[in-house]
Amino acid sequence: MLTRTHSQTLTEQLAALFSERIRNRLLAPGARLPSVRECARQHSVSPHTVVAAYDQLLAQGLVEARRQRGFFVRQAEAADRAEPAARGAAPAAPVATVLAAAPAAPADASTLIRGMFHRQSDKPQPGMGVLPPDWLDSSFMPAAVRRVTGPAALREFSLQYGDPAGDASLRASLAQKLAGLQLPVTPAQIVTTVGATHALDIVSRTLLRAGDPVMVEEPGWAVEFARLEALGMRVLPVPRRADGPDLAVMQRYCEAHAPKLFVSVSVLHNPTGHCLSPGSAHRVLQLAAQHDFHIVEDDTYGHLAPEHATRLAVLDGLQRVIYVSGFAKVLAPNWRIGFLAAAPPLVERLLETKLLATLTTPALFERALAWCIDQGQLRRHVERIRLRLDGARGRAVKLALAHGCTLASEPAGLFGWLDTGVDTDTLTQRMLDQGYLLAPGSLFHARRQPTTLMRINFATAQDAGFWKAFGRTRDAMR
Known part of the structure; x- marks a missing residue:
């Protein structure tokens, strides 16, 4: 959450938040940023604060304004070329002249990989593709x-x-x-x-x-x-x-x-x-x-x-x-x-x-x-993981169903394929603000397209706090 401090304004905090996500590819090149109004509502700030933050991102060469469409993350090569010149240049188009844009798309395929190295928070991450470290620990x-x-x-x-x-x-x-x-x-x-x-x-x-x-x-x-x-x-x-x-x-x-x-x-x-x-x-x-x-x-x-x-x-x-x-x-x-x-x-x-x-x-x-x-150490270790995963699968499925999801496939193995009932690209960005990394269904298609599906990791999707935040966010989207 953004907080008022003497050392950093709300505008600077918001610009830094988006800058970090862009540099870590949690917002991919070509991804659309939230509209000014939507961003203001999500972060409980004024539209003027969002306008100023987006102006900073434009000046840094990290985003570009497309008239009548919104604000988009620049391609990495273009951003690298633009950044030195942009430090002393005015934005190509003032933020206030760009109309409201749709919510941002999540990052590309590297998002989940980078998420293993750049954790969003200490909270369980249902979108991750690996088992928790304590599951793998052994003597x-x-x-x-x-x-x-x-x-x-x-x-x-x-x-x-x-x-x-x-x-x-x-x-x-x-x-x-x-x-x-x-x-x-x-x-x-x-x-x-x-x-x-x-x-x-x-x-x-x-x-x-x-x-x-x-x-x-x-x-x-x-x-x-x-x-x-x-x-x-x-x-x-x-x-x-x-x-x-x-x-x-x-x-x-x-x-x-x-x-x-x-x-x-x-x-x-x-x-x-x-x-x-x-x-x-x-x-x-x-x-x-x-x-x-x-x-x-x-x-x-x-x-x-x-x-x-x-x-x-x-x-x-x-x-x-x-x-x-x-x-x-x-x-x-x-x-x-x-x-x-x-x-x-x-x-x-x-x-x-x-x-x-x-x-x-x-x-x-x-x-x-x-x-x-x-x-035989590997065999016994895997048997223990299977038993633990069976229990986690049952608990995660129960929580998912209780919070309005439906099963798109029969639960098995490490992953669950769920229908959330809302666009999971938008859901991913909103949950990211709360410290949770999701795996939206669009990432699992050769040509990305909107979908209500998402993948969860049964081992990391047993946290009731996550599901409460998920339910609130999904209901707000509806």
Whole structure:
């Protein structure tokens, strides 16, 4: 809340608030700021204060005024160029001449990632995509690191590069773990990566060239849409249903565009929580064989799912499917350990891409993870998280329903997909003022569009205070 102080006026406080959000990309380039009247109401200040604050943002080159439309965050490059000159220049158009604008859109795909590093407050953050640190805390991880960092081992890890494919002991442990999923692979078919996102990037850079069409499930992981577009790919969104992707849409894409790749989250899909059915999996593999495209299966959330859940890689035997997973979600986010598994002829190409980007990956934490897997520590740790998540899911769903939300999909895994009944882009900005970061549904579409849906993290959505604030804000919007 803005407060009157001797050191900073209300105008300066309001301008600083928007400036910080713009610089941290909590307001993305192109996002529209609230209208003068709406902003004044939200922050309990006069319209004159808002006008003066927006004038400061204009002078700093952070926003631009579009006549008859409102105020918009400038593109980063334009803002960088404009800022030095703007310090001594008048705004391009006075704030008072611009008519009321619609509420601001939330930030782009990087918002949720940046939110992990720039927390809005000490309050629980229902929009986050990770488990709370206290859920991940354990005594066995420090023990694992101590076990593999004796003087000789530490010297080996520090003074020479490791195996480009990854630590041999970890790849052996992963091969054994995948066998438990009925996916028989050899250690030579596995390449370790700097997290699962790095694995997805290696696959894209190996199999695709700029302009290639790629099918991606929608709603889907916001970062994946952004990453593929940054690489110059043509993103073809495939509607995701409860049993799998819309096969009719995939068929039309195959006939019209000849896509090179399909990116899928078969198990505990983000954000809906859906799991692929065997029938849909069989048909997807038929399409891949018929139209000659690869499939990358992102099994990041598979740790939280039953082992018998349907996986494309298992049915396909890694002929066309590249399997990707990691451990940041359930074990140690800062260890940044992921991996991919593929058919032998493709592994060398994937490894070549890894070599060009990172040479190798740090072996110390990989060796520690291998010990955690071999000793059964990881399995027991995940079982505890599953039990805790089951309880959190029930409580979060009860609170969501009590505050007027409806379930857009059956609750499962880490995420809930809810219908709020109001535009969640606007809701996100208003809740941000109260210290809560949400994940609006528009972030999970290849082309952002208004929606009443939002994703919640069951582990961080159990706070009654959040839901009370949510209810008040939503009712005010209505």
